[in-house]
Amino acid sequence: MQDTIINALRRNATDEAVAAARQWVGAEPQQPQAHRWLALALQQQGDAAAAQASLERALALAPDDADLHLQHAGLLLAQRRIEAAGQALERTTALNPNEFSAYLMQAHLALAREDIDEAERLGRMAARVEPDSPELGAIEGMVALRRGDADRALAVLSAASQRLPDDPRVLYALAFAYLAKDLLAFAEQAFRRVLELSPSNHALRGLLVQLALRQGHVDRAAEVMRQVLATPEGDSPGMRRLAGELELASGQPLQALEYLRPLLAELPGDRATLQMLLVAWQRLGREDEARTDLEATLEVHPQLHDLWLARLAVAPVGSAEAVEVVERWLAAMPGHLPALEARMRLHDMNEEADAAEAVARRIVALEPGRVSGEQRIVEALLAREPAAAIAHVQALIDSAPEAAHPELRVWLGAVQDRANEPAAALATWLRLHDELAPSRLPLPPQAKAPAEWPALGEIAQDNPLRPLFVWGAPGSGVERVVTMMAAGSPVLRGDRFGPNPPDDAFQNFHTLQHLADDTLSPVQFVQQWRDALPGRGIADGNVIDWLLWWDNALLWALRPQLPEGRLVIAVRDPRDMLVEWLALGAPAPLALTSADEAARWLARVLEQVADLHEQDLYTHLILRIDGAVNDPAAMGELLEQAFGLRFPPVRSLGPATIPAGHWRRYAQVLAAEFAHLAPVAARLGYPQA
Known part of the structure; x- marks a missing residue:
């Protein structure tokens, strides 16, 4: 049987x-x-x-x-x-x-x-x-x-x-x-084989659509999407949302709306759907349609945060319409902190400072310590009573958990700085550095220049590779240069500052010693770097590599073995660099125990930069960014002049940092430290005083 x-x-x-x-x-x-x-x-x-x-x-x-x-x-x-x-x-x-x-x-x-x-x-x-x-x-x-x-x-x-x-x-x-491993074509091939074996897996079809889009194959993505939507199981809100995304990526906002508008009723609070709808409406110039559809949905769902944000996005920034929308938002969701924050910002846009401060105090009454409200209160106090602003931030530190103290101390130092209390700001910064020192990296070692450098290698005429290294000492603002460069180049790599840095000699503070005692040869140094490039997504040697640290002794390997390389070094007035380092830290979390230690180390590093430039030891560019550190447009112009290429605009280079010349506010409290930096400042083209 x-x-x-x-x-x-x-x-x-x-x-x-x-x-x-x-x-x-x-x-x-x-x-x-x-x-x-x-x-x-x-x-x-x-x-x-x-x-x-x-x-x-x-x-x-x-x-x-x-x-x-x-x-x-x-x-x-x-x-x-x-x-x-x-x-x-x-x-x-x-x-x-x-x-x-x-x-x-x-x-x-x-x-x-x-x-x-x-x-x-x-x-x-x-x-x-x-x-x-x-x-x-x-x-x-x-x-x-x-x-x-x-x-x-x-x-x-x-x-x-x-x-x-x-x-x-x-x-x-x-x-x-x-x-x-970012091998998208191979991933797509494997997923397609799974789909052949399990044809009812409609979620997998959606993944195939996204993979095709990531590879730029819009036609292939559209083909898979049509197959999905043709089946009862595949015609789901999630797939229709993906279809709308596909049409937007194809430059078809009208077709995108056909998929997305009906989803307002099914997914009224879905952030991704709302964002795509806003893009489609904006591209088609259908703001009135957007207002009508969003208002109709809000009548049915007045408690949806993202739906209110979408409606606010249609209103001109700071306009009476925006105020009216936020007032209705607050009426529908009393005490909703994001709505209060939107109202506070609108008060500021309309120069209603007292009203903005009142809303800020309401925010912190609902949630003590909420950053948006506390920052606005401190801004108000700085304008009329700077000492009270400092006391307010100190009180926040006293009541906050220990884990929040470092970030709050950075803020305290900034407030003391703006209150024209340089001695107090410096004391706050140094205390913070002292507390963080045990968990930070030691300052990279510095080598003496050799009596004679190895000869610069020959560059083959048919060599198309021109790797570019980017570096800046702490306080230089190099990360702002990198932000602008990354917007214009897919080969920029900042992974040396991330959780999975490359394992090569550039990443190792012991490299100088290894080069000096011949445990690492120049050939091995450069080959090690090249071998790591494929794992970083670089198929050849054309990479923009943001370095963790620099010492001219690295030229012992680079001059003979990588003559085609180029080095870009970001600098500012060394005294501004010291103040920024003390105030805001640096991309590489380096340990500091005193302002004097920082100044002496920074002076030695910048002296090497001056030597490199004066002796033309390697193909390089000194990028003085003093006037561009807080100005994306100016940074773009500076890089365009340097490289002869137009860089895409970016909204921000990062949180605001100290402006050029700010070091003079600290001329007395850091007089001895600035004395260490004055000679190299002059060598780099800055005034000694």
């Missing part, structure tokens, strides 16, 4: 299989295997409830049968009863410690709930049973992927997919490993 059922199932003759299994159950009602095969036939027929009942009968007859518990787990998983499936699998392995499939299913369940350690443990248990199974590679690769080791995940999953070319789970994980 079992063979009859198996043959029927292989032919997909489920009705025949169910009839045969029922006949078996009728003949042998106490036979667990009869109920088991009836459950399997019913499940394949699509009757999960009946299959569940039949399998439970089999388990009642044979509660210690590990295979039955394993089948039960599979049935529960098909019904998305995850917790119950996990219990069934635990029962399976308890009854049969050599049940390989149970360990695998448990491992996949562990991955689904993000229990990576448990998934790894279960993978090891499965390996004891079948150490050569390719399915183990799927578990190992997915564990590596969840732990952020994309390289290992890609290697393991690629090998597993060769042995299991039609396993959707392996292909799915492999696709995400490709994504983690």
